[in-house]
Amino acid sequence: MISWLYQTFFQPRKLLSPEEMSATVDKVNAWIKEKPIFVASKTYCPYCQATLKTLDELKADAYVVQLNTIDDGSDIQDALYEITGQRTVPNIFIGGKHIGGNSDLQELKASGKLDALLSDL
């Protein structure tokens, strides 16, 4: 139990070498470029759930990476910070353009600009 608690909450993360970090940034940039809609998410995050619900309602097919379910999720989050200056999730890209987080997506929806962005895909 003590060992599980330590490994889950306190085990220090292995930091990436500059080369590994650069490879992760390249991987994330490829998703941004190649996926019409890319969302970095976490399964327990209510803002992420709101974003995915909105995209689903608009029948917008997103490539979703759930960072908390994969081994390199923290590295991808670091790469996203390097690329966008944003560390929080959801981190949303549409048509290669950085949208921001859920509040940014909801503002775009409310202003009618989200439909235009999606129809350009």
Ligand SMILES: N[C@@H](CCC(=O)N[C@@H](CS)C(=O)NCC(=O)O)C(=O)O
């Ligand atoms: N205003 C942001 C709030 C996003 C936010 O606070 N997300 C939390 C998760 S629910 C987060 O990223 N926390 C830092 C982390 O998980 O590393 C939005 O609308 O997207």
